[in-house]
Amino acid sequence: MRTTVVSSALAVLFLAAAPLAGQGFFTNAQRAGMGGVSLRVDASLSRYNVAYRAVPPRTIQGGAKASIPIPFGLIQFFKDHPIGNLTNDPLFHPDSARFNPVELLNLILSPPLFIQVKEPPTPTNDVTFGIGKDLLQVDLGKAQTLIPAEPFGLAWSSRPITVEPDFHGVQVGVAMWLHNEVELQLGDSLLALLKDAHPARHQTLYNVLGNGLAEGGLAPSVGYSGRVYGNEDRSMYAGIGVHYYLGAAYGSSTGSGGFTTGDTIFAGANPVRPDLRATTSYSKWGNSLGHGVGVDAGVAWVAGPIVFGLGVNDIGATITWPDTRIDYQRYDTTTVSGSARGWVTDSTKLHAETKTKLPVSYLANVIYSLGSSTVGAEVLNNGRGATVHVGAEQRFGPIAVRGGIARDQRKKVEFGFGGGVRFGPFGFDLGFWTRSNALADQRAISMATSLAIY
Numbered sequence: 001m002r003t004t005v006v007s008s009a010l011a012v013l014f015l016a017a018a019p020l021a022g023q024g025f026f027t028n029a030q031r032a033g034m035g036g037v038s039l040r041v042d043a044s045l046s047r048y049n050v051a052y053r054a055v056p057p058r059t060i061q062g063g064a065k066a067s068i069p070i071p072f073g074l075i076q077f078f079k080d081h082p083i084g085n086l087t088n089d090p091l092f093h094p095d096s097a098r099f100n101p102v103e104l105l106n107l108i109l110s111p112p113l114f115i116q117v118k119e120p121p122t123p124t125n126d127v128t129f130g131i132g133k134d135l136l137q138v139d140l141g142k143a144q145t146l147i148p149a150e151p152f153g154l155a156w157s158s159r160p161i162t163v164e165p166d167f168h169g170v171q172v173g174v175a176m177w178l179h180n181e182v183e184l185q186l187g188d189s190l191l192a193l194l195k196d197a198h199p200a201r202h203q204t205l206y207n208v209l210g211n212g213l214a215e216g217g218l219a220p221s222v223g224y225s226g227r228v229y230g231n232e233d234r235s236m237y238a239g240i241g242v243h244y245y246l247g248a249a250y251g252s253s254t255g256s257g258g259f260t261t262g263d264t265i266f267a268g269a270n271p272v273r274p275d276l277r278a279t280t281s282y283s284k285w286g287n288s289l290g291h292g293v294g295v296d297a298g299v300a301w302v303a304g305p306i307v308f309g310l311g312v313n314d315i316g317a318t319i320t321w322p323d324t325r326i327d328y329q330r331y332d333t334t335t336v337s338g339s340a341r342g343w344v345t346d347s348t349k350l351h352a353e354t355k356t357k358l359p360v361s362y363l364a365n366v367i368y369s370l371g372s373s374t375v376g377a378e379v380l381n382n383g384r385g386a387t388v389h390v391g392a393e394q395r396f397g398p399i400a401v402r403g404g405i406a407r408d409q410r411k412k413v414e415f416g417f418g419g420g421v422r423f424g425p426f427g428f429d430l431g432f433w434t435r436s437n438a439l440a441d442q443r444a445i446s447m448a449t450s451l452a453i454y
Contacts, residue, residue: 027069027113029450033418033431034391035404039367039376040064041307047159048363048380049298049311050239054169054225056232064427064452069113072449077112117432118445136200136265138193147195153183155384157314157358159219169226177245178216179358185209190258200265205275207258215319215356217248217290225298237300243317247290250321250356251282276331276343281354283324292319294358307367317358324354359383372396385409391416398422402431414443420452427452 031038038044046052057065081089091107130137140147157179164173190206192198200206225239255278262272283290294317300309326349332341365378372395380387391404404416418431429450434443 027448027450028067029069029418029429029431029448030064030067030393030402030420030452031391031431032433032446032448033402033404033416033420033429034376034393035389035406035414035416035433036387037376037378037389037391037404037406038365039369039374039391039393041367045309045363045365048313048361049300049309049365050223050225050241050296051237051298051300051311052225052309053166053171053239054227054237055300055302055307064454066453067429068451068453070449070451071113073112073114073116073446076115114449115447116444117447118443130199132266134265137197139197140194144195144197147191148186149191149195151183151185153181155181155183155359157361157383164221164223169224171221171223171225171241173221175219175221175243176216177219177243177358179213179356181211181213183211187256187258200261202261202263202265205258205260207256207275209256211252211254213250213252213356215247215250215252215290217246219243219245219294223296230302234303235301237302239296239298239300241296243294243296243314245290245292245294245317245319245358247283247292247319247321249283249285250290250319250324250354251280252354252356253278253280255279273333274331278329279326280329281324281326281352283321283354288321288323290319290321290356292317305368305370307369309363309365311363313361313363314358315360317360319356319358321354321356324352325350326352326354400429418448422452422454425454427454 028044031044041052041055041057081091128139128141130139157177159175159177162173162175164171164175185208186194187205187207187209189201189204190208193200193206221241221243223239223241225237227235228238229236255276257276257278258274259272260275294313295315296311296313297315298309298311300307328346328348329343330346332344334341359382361380361382363378363380365376367374367376373392375390375392377388377390380389387409388407389404390406391402393400393402395401398421400420400422402416402418402420406414406416408414414434416431416433418429420427420429429448429452431448431450432445433448434445
């Protein structure tokens with residue numbers, strides 16, 4: 001059972017690679033080597049700017065039609081963690097003495113699709129405890145730097161599958177849409193206990209606040225993109241798309257989990273009192289469909305070697321779920337027949353109407369191409385903060401040299417460099433990039449590899 005769960009989780013992580021690009025994870029070695037910037041008029045731009053669907057894809061010289069990742073990192077990962085032995089693998093086995101939750105969380109934040117040139121530092125399991133009748137103190141040592149003082153989590157809104165054929169500028173089709181959010185924050189008391197090694201206090205709540213949301217479905221769409229001014233050399237393009245969101249399933253939860261100390265830290269059979277409560281709302285598959293309308297809009301300007309674009313997505317996209325169930329739950333420590341009652345539902349609201357809102361995303365970018373040189377910059381905000389990417393490519397015949405710099409959602413500066421070589425209609429690309437999305441202050445370095453088709 002554990003093997004199936006872990007394998008499924010890994011598959012989900014790899015399928016989520018595209019939306020995670022906005023958070024510093026790239027499957028394209030060319031983009032990785034240029035700090036994440038896109039120097040081609042391709043799907044990575046038209047996803048956020050519908051006007052780019054009308055711009056000729058060969059506007060930028062030397063661009064590849066497609067890039068296919070070569071996942072060398074998976075070979076090493078499954079060599080170290082054989083699929084048939086995942087049940088006993090310490091990485092996924094909390095009962096193992098070698099289990100390290102930080103290492104597992106780093107794996108989730110940075111899926112091992114590519115080779116890790118420099119791994120994020122992983123602290124050891126050495127922890128010092130101070131324990132007495134009226135004392136509890138935890139010193140995590142170097143691992144204290146990994147305790148987040150600010151809210152942390154993952155979120156993305158994506159359309160992993162889109163079928164929208166173009167009929168002379170008019171696009172009609174359907175897209176699968178997904179929206180996921182997870183956010184956690186340590187309460188002030190727990191933060192002081194773990195990060196600053198403060199001793200536990202009497203009658204104090206130590207908790208973690210959290211909220212999560214997952215929803216998805218299909219979105220029939222209609223749109224138009226085309227040239228509204230100019231000629232092939234100097235043109236203005238515009239595009240608009242309207243999506244009617246049909247929600248298949250939805251679930252969200254907001255809660256707090258922790259414990260409250262007593263008058264004496266360790267006194268009696270139950271020195272602490274669990275304090276768990278949550279408000280959960282969901283609409284299962286088969287209930288009334290969620291529904292809502294969202295609009296994409298964008299413009300693009302092409303003037304000789306310069307391409308500039310501005311796109312906005314999911315304007316006004318509020319999903320109404322007409323048939324949701326809301327449960328108000330808590331953990332009840334009252335004993336019945338010698339055991340705690342556990343989770344109880346205080347109240348339930350049936351057939352409630354719930355509204356969710358898809359995050360509005362923005363993309364502004366510019367590309368300048370002259371001869372064998374191409375430079376570009378872009379700013380992307382997908383609802384959880386802006387990322388900035390600046391990069392360049394210099395070609396010497398069949399050889400390309402690349403470099404770039406970026407600022408991620410946490411306002412940390414990252415770097416990329418790499419290159420590639422072309423063999424007729426094919427090419428091989430190599431890209432290195434630093435990343436700080438692991439639980440560590442130091443940067444890790446990954447090496448991406450991909451096959452280009454021209």
